[in-house]
Amino acid sequence: MFITLGIFGLLVLCAAAWAAEPLPEAVCRRIAFLGSSTTDGDTYPLLVRQAFADARLPVPLCRNAGVGGNTTAAIAARVERDVLPFAPTLVVLQTGANDPGAGVTPTVFAQGVGQIAARLQAAGIPLVLLTTSIRDARYTGQSELLVEYNAELPRIAAAYGCRVANAHALQEAARDAGVPVLDADGYHPSFAGHRLIARAILDAMGYPALPVPEKLTLAPLPGVVTPWRLCAADKPLPDVADEAARALHPGRGWKTLTLPERTALPNWWEDQERRRGFAVLLKTRVGAGKHYYGVAVLYESAAHTAWLNTGAGLQAVWLNGARVYRAAESRGWHAGRERIPISLTSGANTLVIDAVDNFFLSVTANNDW
Secondary structure, three states: OHHHHHHHHHHHHHHHHHOOOOOOOOOOOEEEEEEOHHHHOOHHHHHHHHHHHHOOOOOOEEEEEEOOOOOHHHHHOOHHHHHHHHOOOEEEEEOOOOOHHHOOOHHHHHHHHHHHHHHHHHOOOOEEEEOOOOOOHHHHHHHHHHHHHHHHHHHHHHHHOOEEEOHHHHHHHHHHOOOOOEOOOOOOEOHHHHHHHHHHHHHHOOOOOOOOOOOOOOOOOOOEOOOEEEEEEOOOOOOHHHHHHHHOOOOOOOEEEOOOOOOOOOOHHHHHHHHOOOEOOHHHHOOOOOEEEEEEEEEEOOOEEEEEEEEOOEEEEEEOOEEEEEOOOOOOOOOOOOEEEEEEOOEEEEEEEEEEOEEEEEEEOOOOO
16 A cells, blocks of 8 residues: 555555544644635635534534735744734644745645644644645646645644645546536636535545535624715725724715625626625715725614624724724635724724725624624
């Protein structure tokens, strides 16, 4: 067998055998999904969570920690900020997709993954290493490098006591059988591709009999703010002493937007996010613009502390005339990329936003959703 399979094949078999035991319920309670755009879009984490819900098993609290475009080094640099504060009981790592374009060698890739694994091991947090998704023929050179990256994962898993979820192999087999596992860009997984990622993760968690949902059951996320009054603009809303936000009052030409938007979208992923409460039709509903200003009012029966959750193209937020948020760096698309404590007063509370193209904003009683 050693001669036939080689070291990589043996390590994969060993990892699969070791992963056959289901992870205890306590380990599956709080899962952080750490990765790049495939994670940031939230599809496969939603599928994993729904698989538990559909089976009437304890449903894990899932936290998205994906940032589109991240290399392994960039992901490693975010562990302290984006993962550890959540106190996860399990981390699923999706990485490697952007490393080929950055010229990252397999050795450097392995060092980055090892850095993440070592930090989580020191924190006592189990880790599942997810192999990369496949690419189509337009990315032949990158595809070859991804295979080399994936070959490093069983060795890292053996060194740090991790499990390996081999989505790459499942996607290859499905593609060879004629299943369209990639979107039109030949780079990102289709919905079918995400279902295979979820399948690989559930298998690695020790739940091979747990079905992956054939479709997502979606509803607006907790605390989605609605309705909005919106207008298109050519430049960002200035925040000098917050006068601009205080003076912003919806008038003639402003459009009302109630979330979730009712118009279904042809793109499966954009429609997924629409149904969850993202504003994704600003150009259609409000008009052409480089920026969009919005105003909404929250009515509270008593003063209390809450959490402001950001996402998508949200650039800045003012609460009762004082700025409470401005995007300073790319933190991803996903809902709750930043979770900011705010103080709401009794009665009317006015929110003003500046966004580009799309946005997500919710207000929740806590940041653990």
